[in-house]
Amino acid sequence: MTGPTAGGSAAPSEKPYVRRLCWPYLSAQALHYLLFALRAQQFRSRRPMLGDAHRPVFGVPGRSVALTVDDGPHPEWTPRMLELLDRHRVRATFFLIGARVREHPDLARRIREAGHAIGNHSMSHPQPFAALPPARLRAEIADAQGWIGDAVGAAPRLFRAPGGNWSPAVLRAGADLGLAPVDWTVNPSDWRSPGVARITRRLSRSRPGHVLLCHDGGGDRSQTVEALETVLPRLLDRGLRFVVPGADR
Template sequence: MTGPVPPRVRYSGRIRLPYLSAQALHYLLFALRAQQFRARRPMLGDGHRPVFGVAGHSVALTIDDGPHPEWTPRMLDLLDRHRVRATFFLIGARVAEHPELARRIRDAGHLIGNHSMSHPQPFAALPAARLRTEIEAAQRRISDAVGCAPRLFRAPGGNWSPTVLRTTADLGLLPVDWTVNPSDWRRPGVDRIVRRLSRSRAGHVLLCHDGGGDRSQTVAALETVLPRLLDRGLRFVVPGADR
């Protein structure tokens, strides 16, 4: 990691923030993501640190909060047109409602990750037993739907803590964060989403959403952004592909 470390953050193999609440940690991580955005090569992560980057002249498109009966199919059609592979971090409860969409994501060649069973927030404030239940229940639900277990986990809201990371590691999952966040879930307008995503460069992990509300702006923005990034010679890969 390059650049100054935010106050009271130490990345020496593990996150150690014993005196900060989960919500304070949530906001402190914004500074770390900004730092990773500026870094020449964002961290590839390991069992104790989230993935913030990918190797090579590549980016990773990650899509959270689905599956959704309207927006997931439109997202899949868009990705197919541009021959882009993405990672979908799915919520277990929504997979239970739409298992056929989870299978469609798999059949289209995309990677499926675990995004908890019910997306509670702030995630890091949950008791350790509840954290584990949220992750394990989603693993089972996704595995039942698609026939294989996810190997990646993203904490709801990117809300990491030492307990979340230990639980993730105990379950054999790789924690994945992001470096480029257009806040598309807020529906800030297509132009703003396009501008933010277009700043992506080699090594970055992009965050978008296909669930949790109207995602028409996200789909419209990606129609512009995907060919733009491809024209710059960037390849789309999945996080942790170098392992």
């Protein structure tokens, strides 16, 4: 997904696609598969990609990890997630869908009041996001920004594209609104409800620098909550601390 830098070659320790994203020449489907490969490379790497003007955040610095929670707020699973995080004193980043904030503004405020970071996850979560017409794409981000900001009293500073579907237009639209793009490194596919054991096993493999993807919306998230009951103390016992991805950008 990246290529050689201008006037030279990619560093030997990095795969060529990591150095510069070749967005303009790729279809939405090709981007999907190349981003999948990049996340797999980042999972193995000990040099997390912290993002820049052209690339999303795929990692965090130091002996830290970031827990991110997508697709809420949800009237059943968001409160349970908040209670779990409070018990373990873990700070997470919730990427909220604007339409769900419109339905449950009190839950969005509760997330904020509990000390968690809040990000923009579009207004209605359309997919493939990068294939939307430019005007629709910008409206999805801007409308969510407005609803979330009104609900919690502060505009989000982070953005995650639905499905992690990035493109130059997506990055520009977010940047125009002052948003830092955040992706992930560890994906347990909890949205598929693959079983508590599988979610637990995948998340427990997290290392310093990883960004963990979980969900509190879009379906029954009981498996996610149960898995995190095991995973959070396990990661804390390994000396990892939980931070907000992209907070220093």
